[in-house]
Amino acid sequence: MPEELNLTPAADATAPRSSLLRRLFSLHSIGFYLMILLALIGAAYTFTNAEGSRWYWQRLIPVTFGLICIMIQWPDVEPALKARALLVGRQILHWTGVLLTMHLAFLASGSSLTDALDDRQVSFLLMLTVTLGTFLAGVYLDWRLCLVAFVLAASAISMVILQNLAPMLVLVGISVAAIYFVWIWWYGRWQARRTGQTEA
Numbered sequence: 001m002p003e004e005l006n007l008t009p010a011a012d013a014t015a016p017r018s019s020l021l022r023r024l025f026s027l028h029s030i031g032f033y034l035m036i037l038l039a040l041i042g043a044a045y046t047f048t049n050a051e052g053s054r055w056y057w058q059r060l061i062p063v064t065f066g067l068i069c070i071m072i073q074w075p076d077v078e079p080a081l082k083a084r085a086l087l088v089g090r091q092i093l094h095w096t097g098v099l100l101t102m103h104l105a106f107l108a109s110g111s112s113l114t115d116a117l118d119d120r121q122v123s124f125l126l127m128l129t130v131t132l133g134t135f136l137a138g139v140y141l142d143w144r145l146c147l148v149a150f151v152l153a154a155s156a157i158s159m160v161i162l163q164n165l166a167p168m169l170v171l172v173g174i175s176v177a178a179i180y181f182v183w184i185w186w187y188g189r190w191q192a193r194r195t196g197q198t199e200a
Contacts, residue, residue, distance in 0.1 A: 028142065029180075031072040035065060035134075035148040036177060043155035046127070050120040057126035058102050062133065066095035069137055069145070091137075098133035102126055120159060127156040147176050 042061060046053040070091050077083045131152040138145030 028072045028144070029184075031068045032142075032144045032148065032180070033177065035068055035145070036151055038064060039148060039151045039155060042127070043159065046120070046123045046159055050123045053123050054126060057123065057130055058099070061130050062095045062098045062102075065130070065134060065137075066091050069095075069141055073141060094137060095133065098129060102129050124156050124159060127152060127159070131156065144180070147180065151176055 038061065042053065042056050045056055070088055073087055074084070077087050131149050134145055134152060135149035138147075138149060
């Protein structure tokens with residue numbers, strides 16, 4: 001009687017790879033990549049047109065980042081109306097606070113602030129406000145948002161100190177994404193090794 005084929009080892013061999021791909025392209029990771037991309041686009045836009053980029057930081061980014069924060073947290077929230085409403089409400093309050101901070105900074109000073117600062121410095125102030133909002137969201141929501149805040153801060157500082165070195169911003173973004181990929185790969189291998197030791 002022929003022996004039955006055991007396909008378990010083959011399935012185990014492909015499991016880590018599929019698990020790694022699932023983590024790298026999960027809803028959380030896609031939202032993280034999108035925020036990094038938007039940060040780099042905004043930095044490049046500010047380099048080329050500092051005055052025109054104000055709407056990007058004042059209106060587009062806070063709303064978009066708020067929606068992404070809701071998206072990445074949605075699967076982890078209890079599927080109940082109260083829990084989902086609480087998530088949405090917190091994000092609306094958080095990013096509305098960021099928007100109001102931006103507008104109040106200019107409203108309180110009238111035209112004196114914009115007269116005292118050039119377009120690049122005003123964009124720097126807006127980017128720092130978004131950076132703070134993103135970092136605080138990362139503290140209580142997802143640590144990867146702190147990496148997005150790091151890219152935003154590096155972009156803002158580079159814009160002031162190294163105004164003509166825009167490629168450095170791309171390097172920063174690629175470095176953060178590469179570090180994230182390596183961490184996910186290492187963590188997957190460590191978890192698989194730990195599982196193997198536990199089963200043994």
